[in-house]
Amino acid sequence: MLANFDRLIDRRGTHSSKWDAMEPLFGVSSDDGLAMWTADSDYPTAPCVIEAVRAAADPGIFGYFFDDSDYHNAICWWMEHRHGWKIDPDWILTSAGLGNAIGLCLDVYTDPGDSVVIFSPVYHEFANKIERAGRQVREIPLVLADTRYEIDLDAAQAQLTGAEKMLIWCSPQNPSGRIWSADELRAVAEFARTNDLILLSDEVHHDLIMPGHRFVPLDVAAPEARDRLVVLTAASKTFNIAGQRTGNMIIPDATLRDAMQKRMKALDLSSNRLGVEMVTAAYSPEGAAWVDAQVAHLNRNRETFDTMINAIPGVRSLPLESTYLAWVDFSGTGMSFAEVEERVKGRARIAASPGPAFGQGGETFLRFNLATQHARVDMAGARLQEAFSDLQ
Numbered sequence: 001m002l003a004n005f006d007r008l009i010d011r012r013g014t015h016s017s018k019w020d021a022m023e024p025l026f027g028v029s030s031d032d033g034l035a036m037w038t039a040d041s042d043y044p045t046a047p048c049v050i051e052a053v054r055a056a057a058d059p060g061i062f063g064y065f066f067d068d069s070d071y072h073n074a075i076c077w078w079m080e081h082r083h084g085w086k087i088d089p090d091w092i093l094t095s096a097g098l099g100n101a102i103g104l105c106l107d108v109y110t111d112p113g114d115s116v117v118i119f120s121p122v123y124h125e126f127a128n129k130i131e132r133a134g135r136q137v138r139e140i141p142l143v144l145a146d147t148r149y150e151i152d153l154d155a156a157q158a159q160l161t162g163a164e165k166m167l168i169w170c171s172p173q174n175p176s177g178r179i180w181s182a183d184e185l186r187a188v189a190e191f192a193r194t195n196d197l198i199l200l201s202d203e204v205h206h207d208l209i210m211p212g213h214r215f216v217p218l219d220v221a222a223p224e225a226r227d228r229l230v231v232l233t234a235a236s237k238t239f240n241i242a243g244q245r246t247g248n249m250i251i252p253d254a255t256l257r258d259a260m261q262k263r264m265k266a267l268d269l270s271s272n273r274l275g276v277e278m279v280t281a282a283y284s285p286e287g288a289a290w291v292d293a294q295v296a297h298l299n300r301n302r303e304t305f306d307t308m309i310n311a312i313p314g315v316r317s318l319p320l321e322s323t324y325l326a327w328v329d330f331s332g333t334g335m336s337f338a339e340v341e342e343r344v345k346g347r348a349r350i351a352a353s354p355g356p357a358f359g360q361g362g363e364t365f366l367r368f369n370l371a372t373q374h375a376r377v378d379m380a381g382a383r384l385q386e387a388f389s390d391l392q
Contacts, residue, residue, distance in 0.1 A: 003290060005043045005297040006373045026351035033349045034380050041240040041371035046290035049239055052281035056274055071276045075248060078283035085217045091250050093260055094271040098204055098232045098247040105230055106133040108263045109198045114165040120359030123174045138164055141360040147318050149178050153191050166198040171218060172205045172322035175358050175367045179213050179321045182221040189222035201231045205323040207238040207291055210299055213321045226252040235279045238291060246275030298324045301370040301377045308381030313391045324371035331364035347387035350380055
């Protein structure tokens with residue numbers, strides 16, 4: 001057995017953000033509530049990763065270390081074998097997670113007051129980090145065409161002022177799980193070139209791809225964009241090791257990479273040894289087999305959740321191409337967002353991420369995390385059907 005994704009694990013009282021912050025943030029008691037908000041999975045990570053932690057702890061010595069070559073080689077192996085993306089180990093810089101990487105890129109490649117482009121609805125921390133860095137958010141809405149988001153780059157061009165210095169791109173798209181085609185990625189790269197924008201591509205969910213779909217790294221689709229491209233990847237979502245604060249900034253261009261290296265050295269930033277050991281173990285044939293098993297589990301959860309949610313009149317779960325985050329539209333109910341939230345939190349006792357936090361286009365949505373045991377997904381569907389039973 002690679003893993004038992006359906007074994008129930010009680011994470012309450014473990015300082016888990018997902019479960020222990022549920023009541024103060026959402027007003028949903030952890031006694032009988034379901035935590036389906038932050039992107040964090042509820043089952044143990046791959047056995048090869050757990051074994052690497054044990055092996056690292058066994059000597060009982062946790063001193064300084066050097067030589068990340070095994071770690072870099074593992075990343076290169078993973079990107080080539082899982083995504084058809086051949087990279088050079090020298091391109092990889094290690095950050096304290098991808099939140100830290102975004103902050104560093106804003107610091108190094110933009111100045112206070114600059115504008116940064118995002119396409120919404122999108123991961124809420126993009127806008128938060130831009131604002132905290134003293135930069136301006138240039139929010140451009142995606143177009144929801146039936147159940148799928150599209151990009152209108154002509155409309156986007158009309159909204160630019162010339163103050164924009166960076167585009168933060170989300171691929172696969174969070175919160176909708178949309179996978180961008182190679183043609184779309186090339187168009188985005190050309191948009192960045194036309195407007196002289198640094199192109200920061202957050203690809204953290206790239207391993208969690210539903211059957212029948214294929215992810216294309218931006219650098220594979222548009223290698224001509226390398227002079228302005230920074231790609232962010234991590235094992236954090238794939239293997240649920242975000243607490244180790246270990247992410248990758250993959251920077252093909254020497255000038256961009258040198259600027260980042262100098263800033264990181266000035267800040268005395270270096271990698272976390274335990275995080276490095278875990279990622280090295282994860283990015284292996286054993287880790288790949290575990291990811292395949294996880295995706296099969298997530299796909300089953302997706303099928304169950306969509307069937308139950310789409311049976312509620314006026315509610316629809318957008319078809320999920322990637323990630324484990326279901327993006328659910330309640331606009332057809334005719335209810336205000338406040339009433340929808342009250343029913344989900346108060347009646348169904350579920351903590352889900354509020355759509356308005358993801359920017360324009362998210363006003364009628366909630367995002368539900370399906371990376372949990374199937375029994376909990378089934379329970380969530382039943383609770384939501386009951387909470388909206390008057391619509392039946």
